Amino acid sequence: MQNPLPCLNDTTSNCHHLDIGLLMRPSPTLAAFLSTAVLSSFRTLCNNRSLALIMLLASPLLIVYISTWYRFRVQTQGTKSSTAPPIFPYMIPYIGSAVKMATSPSSFVPQCNSQLAGRTVFGIKAFGTNVYIIGGTDNISMIRRYKTSITAPTHVRFILMKIFGMVAEAADIYDIDDSGIHLLPSCHSDVASRKRVDHFTHSTFAKYLGGGSYLTALFNRFTSNFNSRMIDIHFSKNGQDFPDIFDFFMEPLTAALTEATCGPMLECINPNFTKEFLEFLPFCHSFMKGLPKWWIPKAYSLRESLVRDVLQWHAIARRRFQESDVDSDGDADPWWGSKFIRERQKFFLGIDHWNFDSTARSDFGLIWGFALNVHPATIWTIVEVFKDKVLLARVRAELATVNFHGVHAKEDVDLLLGIPLLQSIYAEVLRLRVEVVHLFHSKHEDIQLKEWKIPKSHLSVIETYSAHKNADFWNTRDGQYPLDTFWADRFLIYPNDPSSGPLKKSQRELKSKAAETMSPGKPFFKESGTADSFFPYGIGERTCPGRFFARRAIISVCATIVHDYDIDLLNGRNHFQTNDVFWGTGTQRALTKIPFKIRKRSDMCNV
Numbered sequence: 001m002q003n004p005l006p007c008l009n010d011t012t013s014n015c016h017h018l019d020i021g022l023l024m025r026p027s028p029t030l031a032a033f034l035s036t037a038v039l040s041s042f043r044t045l046c047n048n049r050s051l052a053l054i055m056l057l058a059s060p061l062l063i064v065y066i067s068t069w070y071r072f073r074v075q076t077q078g079t080k081s082s083t084a085p086p087i088f089p090y091m092i093p094y095i096g097s098a099v100k101m102a103t104s105p106s107s108f109v110p111q112c113n114s115q116l117a118g119r120t121v122f123g124i125k126a127f128g129t130n131v132y133i134i135g136g137t138d139n140i141s142m143i144r145r146y147k148t149s150i151t152a153p154t155h156v157r158f159i160l161m162k163i164f165g166m167v168a169e170a171a172d173i174y175d176i177d178d179s180g181i182h183l184l185p186s187c188h189s190d191v192a193s194r195k196r197v198d199h200f201t202h203s204t205f206a207k208y209l210g211g212g213s214y215l216t217a218l219f220n221r222f223t224s225n226f227n228s229r230m231i232d233i234h235f236s237k238n239g240q241d242f243p244d245i246f247d248f249f250m251e252p253l254t255a256a257l258t259e260a261t262c263g264p265m266l267e268c269i270n271p272n273f274t275k276e277f278l279e280f281l282p283f284c285h286s287f288m289k290g291l292p293k294w295w296i297p298k299a300y301s302l303r304e305s306l307v308r309d310v311l312q313w314h315a316i317a318r319r320r321f322q323e324s325d326v327d328s329d330g331d332a333d334p335w336w337g338s339k340f341i342r343e344r345q346k347f348f349l350g351i352d353h354w355n356f357d358s359t360a361r362s363d364f365g366l367i368w369g370f371a372l373n374v375h376p377a378t379i380w381t382i383v384e385v386f387k388d389k390v391l392l393a394r395v396r397a398e399l400a401t402v403n404f405h406g407v408h409a410k411e412d413v414d415l416l417l418g419i420p421l422l423q424s425i426y427a428e429v430l431r432l433r434v435e436v437v438h439l440f441h442s443k444h445e446d447i448q449l450k451e452w453k454i455p456k457s458h459l460s461v462i463e464t465y466s467a468h469k470n471a472d473f474w475n476t477r478d479g480q481y482p483l484d485t486f487w488a489d490r491f492l493i494y495p496n497d498p499s500s501g502p503l504k505k506s507q508r509e510l511k512s513k514a515a516e517t518m519s520p521g522k523p524f525f526k527e528s529g530t531a532d533s534f535f536p537y538g539i540g541e542r543t544c545p546g547r548f549f550a551r552r553a554i555i556s557v558c559a560t561i562v563h564d565y566d567i568d569l570l571n572g573r574n575h576f577q578t579n580d581v582f583w584g585t586g587t588q589r590a591l592t593k594i595p596f597k598i599r600k601r602s603d604m605c606n607v
Helices: 016-026 028-047 049-075 099-103 105-114 136-143 153-163 195-210 210-232 245-262 265-269 274-290 297-320 339-348 356-386 389-401 409-419 421-433 464-470 510-517 547-564
Strands: 121-126 129-134 240-242 434-440 447-448 452-454 460-465 565-569 585-587 598-599
Touching: 016 339, 099 105, 105 464, 129 136, 129 565, 153 274, 153 356, 195 210, 195 339, 210 245, 210 339, 210 547, 240 245, 245 265, 245 274, 245 339, 245 356, 265 274, 274 297, 274 356, 297 356, 339 356, 356 389, 356 421, 356 434, 356 547, 356 565, 356 585, 389 421, 389 547, 409 421, 409 547, 409 585, 421 434, 421 547, 434 464, 460 464, 547 565, 585 598
Parallel strands: 129 460
Antiparallel strands: 121 129, 240 598, 434 460, 434 585, 447 452, 565 598
């Protein structure tokens, strides 16, 4: 049979004219060949109705993808400053990329970034709206300039409704309030002062968790509660095995902070409140995806049961509380637990459409927020220290240097916070284990980021994974300490070691500063200069005020456990993978259980 395309096998022929010749003036032989191929394909489709139906149904999706891909490619080629960021290609109209984002949240954004050839701003279509993903140190630095533009906390409305079941009429206040977090409202806002929920929430968190006597009182109650609960756990002389270190520590840590904030009533009402609450935690993504009650009946049952416990606590406190019940510190009381909770009750019950059910669900969300991130980060810190015997010895040596024997006063905490090694371990745990999505939007003004303009009233996202694992920014000592592994010294600068410190390029100008403030050869903790690549608590003025409490809790609990106990991790691993259950909400959990043995240290048995 004659070859219909002879020049394809003839390397000596004039083949560089083949493309023009075939397109402009195809030969009769080629035309016959193509006609035969098309006719054969058509007959195959006719004979295979299933395949024909699949192609018929898929063709609109393919057309959508080709059109969105083309727009994406065109938009990324030479943009103007008034252009909105390009929307990542998708196949399904209206739904867009929402399915991919929901089913594989931890890998979706990194996969997008890998296909964008270094571009740090892009959009995704999700249920008919555009959501913009922002990365890059320069862009994040620019975001900080829009202090008064970024206002309404609409994501809080979503969380309260989806996760905690608040009715829309009550949660709408978070969408309406565009007054901002400052004492003086935004010039664009006409929200009444009694409805300024954004300002109230931020200012009360800053007042009670941002420092001062209230933070000290709360922290003292927390540490006292935690130590008491640990003492109540009796270990044999040779230690005791437990199946998972997270399950073991989450309960006393959560119960201790809940009691320090809300008082003892919740456990009096329901002795299993903490256990049931911890069972509820992993369902947050299921609620955010809008899964119905028949799909996750246990999750709905747990939520409503826990909300009833909070409602009963509130009802008892309203009946029994008197001003004379407040402790001498002006904060704690046995009914509401703290002045923080008392102020929340007074404010929220003064808002239109808020009632006892709304305030109960709001306080349930507060307990959820406290437990979601601080305690897992504390446990990761304990894991990282005890898995490395050399690091454990270093930490114990540092504790001995400051004569640490437990947290009994503010001075003990100050001593711990002054140990550079503990500060570096704390920061490295947050860099490695916190994967949170920070949400914001500007209601009245577009946001300009270099060549891209984020349209007003559109949701924007800054996620920590790409920033915290940015190989162009962070120091790995030429790959010796990869960014997906824990390195206790990553945030330490050694004055005589130019390759030390968190940044990839050593900060040589800091040597002189170190020499002036530190003993020769003594390392110091360095976090400044990393703000646009290290933001586990948020960005700018909306950075979480609870970070001051979290830092104290994580470092002090770790120091206490290191001082009082011996722990052996029984799985023999040095690196631990995480799951997607809590992705985007904060501190991640281990993919598999981490069995361990714990025992009281021999020199502490008589203490």
